[in-house]
Amino acid sequence: MAPKVLISDSLSDAAVQIFKDRGIDVDFQPNLGKDKDALLAIIGNYDGLAIRSATKVTEKILAAAPNLKVIGRAGIGTDNIDKDAASKQGVIVMNTPFGNMITTAEHAIAMMFAVARQIPEASASTHAGKWEKSAFMGVELTGKTLGVIGAGNIGGIVCDRARGLKMKVVAYDPFLGEEKAAKMGVEKVELEELLKRADFITLHVPFTEQTANILSRENLEKTKKGVRIINCARGGLVDEEALADLLKSGHVAGAAFDVFKVEPATENPLFNLPNVVCTPHLGAATTEAQENVALQVAEQMSDYLLTGAVSNALNMPSVTAEEAQVMGPWLKLSGHLGSFIGQLTDEPIKAINILYDGVVSEMNLDALNCGVVAGIMKRANPDVNMVSAPVVAKEKGIQISTTNQDKSGAFDGYVKVTVVTDKRERSIAGTVFSDGKPRFIQIKGIQIDAEVGRHMVYTTNEDVPGIIGALGQTMGENGVNIANFTLGRAGVKGEAIALLYVDEPVPAPVVKKLHDTGLFTQIKLLEFDVA
Secondary structure (H helix, E strand, C coil): CCCEEEECCCCCHHHHHHHHHCCCEEEECCCHHHCHHHHHHHHHHCCEEEECCCCCECHHHHHCCCCCCEEEECCCCCCCECHHHHHHCCCEEECCCCCCHHHHHHHHHHHHHHHHHCHHHHHHHHHCCCCCHHHCCCCCCCCCEEEEECCCHHHHHHHHHHHHCCCEEEEECCCCCHHHHHHHCCEECCHHHHHHHCCEEEECCCCCCCCCCCECHHHHHCCCCCEEEEECCCCCCECHHHHHHHHHHCCEEEEEECCCCCCCCCCCCCCCCCCEEECCCCCCCCHHHHHHHHHHHHHHHHHHHHHCCCCCECCCCCCCHHHHHHHHHHHHHHHHHHHHHHHHCCCCEEEEEEEEEEHHHHCCHHHHHHHHHHHHHCCCCCCCCCCCHHHHHHHCCCEEEEEEECCCCCCCEEEEEEEEECCCEEEEEEEECCCCCEEEEEECCEEEEEECCCEEEEEEEECCCCHHHHHHHHHHHCCCCEEEEEEEECCCCCEEEEEEEECCCCCHHHHHHHHHCCCEEEEEEEECCCC
């Protein structure tokens, strides 16, 4: 029996035809996604679900879909899909991360032109029968300094287009190396420097804990007087109320926003202010982009349903069914090792070196590499997956090298990951025990044996008495339960480390108490996906 796919949002006729040509039984109901009850009633009949943003795939929808194997999102954003519930149910979630990059970058450039020349207001005035040439004095882009926050896929295209407009481009991106910046023809700067120098600022970062409110009131007040702000990335990156105040005071000369903290945005502090251009999240809204992502998702879903091939999946690696059975625990380990180093590394990464020893060296190393790199990259970009991670790393100029060797130690196999930056090298190694559980076995060359938990605390210190007591007493007095406690040291009186697996996140006041003891050179809270 042919696999059955439901398309519950609007996709192009060409995408529908791809399913048919591949032998898929396709049901095209482009308005169904807006009716959650109607979707709930029929979703159990399908093997695949192709959507855009209108369909909300909730835990309840998934629970009613025992036959569902894959969800394909035509576009990059998957906030409308309960990915945790999908993973637990064994449903693959795919997206199309690269189909609308050019379109979104072009929209940012268009918005920059619009706010520089006050085009929307001038157009409205002229349509109203007025002829107010003197009321709409603009500025040129040529020779101006553009500050780009986030120089990844879309931000990199914006940098390229801006250089073509003869703008000076400065970029803030913690993961952009100097060599890569030089190749892009941009100047890599810190955020403070960008705020002081930029005539225009455009944002191209995902919404994460690190980027939330990156243009806060404090940072907005540090900007150059007369700056213009463009946001076509994500809502919540800019303090909208603070920006409105600075627009009214004249410190900020204009703003152009395609995304807002609350969407749909029916009201906002930026609305109806002079020289503020607002569009309803149109970054990916071009015929070409919509066609590209629709065709891509149809091909990906068909490949999986007919051959088992997986691409651009957010919740599983690109491996065959046979490989997955053997490699599953090692893939988890690879992700944990990458995540550990990613959470500890703040400076740009130049290289990632991965060593595979023993039994693991004979596995699908490409997939394991993707697991490591995705783990590292997720701190900066939560949307990255095992397919897109190597592409992101390449675009950032990160060199990835792999070494495999025969069994050389006490373990049947292990994986060691080393990250190289301009300032240091940082390494961690791990293995999989016979129970299938990943373990950390070495950090910075120091031997340990640590279980991986969801919430962990990593500390470094000089090897002196009192460390165990300080950690245990501080955690205990503040109600933080320690599930596992591992220590290691380079030698007597040398560097020592501790890795604690705790039952819940450690509150900031508890971390401060540990700092105040003066015993620790570093304290880092870590989070791991152990589902």
